[in-house]
């Protein structure tokens with residue numbers, strides 16, 4: 649009921665502003681339209697419940713993003729999400745999209761500074777953080793030097809480069825998009841097999857996608873209108889992220 653009231657007040661505001669400023673071509677955001685786009689296209693990977701386990705969820709590596717993971721998802725800006733759907737994530741990370749009010753940062757490549765054994769031990773380190781166990785001191789030092797600036801000393805994705813918009817603890821909107829992985833967040837970390845993590849750290853997010861052929865979110869701008877994209881992101885945020893208990 650609260651949602652309907654809110655929605656009706658938006659409609660009233662929208663029609664009012666259209667009446668007042670007929671020239672301003674405001675994008676229309678329509679929750680019902682967003683829901684129908686989600687149930688036609690997005691559910692197949694992201695799942696009807698936003699759990700990232702739609703019928704095609706095993707078809708991509710990494711697995712589809714888990715929208716019903718509000719601690720992680722609330723760190724993404726709405727504009728980043730809209731751009732990812734319109735242009736695809738690779739184009740956003742390569743900054744091939746129109747200038748935006750967020751800082752797109754791809755996970756960097758470490759092949760010039762870390763050997764394969766160090767990369768493998770870093771993957772064990774991530775798992776140890778998730779399991780709440782103490783970690784190898786040498787790897788802890790590498791992590792502090794190379795990774796903590798984005799991932800945070802405790803691997804919570806809240807390093808000093810990230811927390812400009814709103815300080816941790818969560819939820820906060822990260823200044824960099826997508827927000828760095830939070831190693832303490834199981835729903836997020838379960839999306840990656842070790843092989844993917846290895847190549848990600850070695851080649852970076854752009855390299856792992858372009859050179860190694862791993863997946864990422866594709867563009868839907870050729871299928872969906874701007875209104876449909878805004879609406880489906882609005883649906884995702886309302887349904888899975890903002891209003892979740």
Ligand code: HEC
Pocket residue numbers: 685686689690691692693694704708709710711712713729730732733737826863864865866868880881884
């Ligand atoms: C073929 C499977 C597939 C479909 C269909 C799909 N997605 Fe995705 N989506 C993914 C994958 C995989 C990721 C994770 C990308 C990554 O980690 O690089 C993702 C990530 C995202 C993200 C978060 C970006 C990030 O940095 O994690 C958003 C937002 C998103 N998708 C929205 C949508 C919307 C909206 C639709 C429907 C219009 C949709 N997706 C359809 C596979 C899909």
Ligand code: HEC
Pocket residue numbers: 710753754755756758770774791794795796797798799809824825826827828829840845848849853
């Ligand atoms: C400049 C910031 C930055 C630094 C430094 C950095 N990362 Fe990342 N990392 C990111 C971002 C941003 C993501 C989110 C990637 C995504 O979802 O596309 C990420 C994601 C990850 C992931 C999750 C997989 C994924 O695709 O989301 C792992 C694992 C990871 N980083 C490991 C590391 C390790 C190990 C180091 C140090 C050797 C490191 N990162 C250093 C920014 C950084």
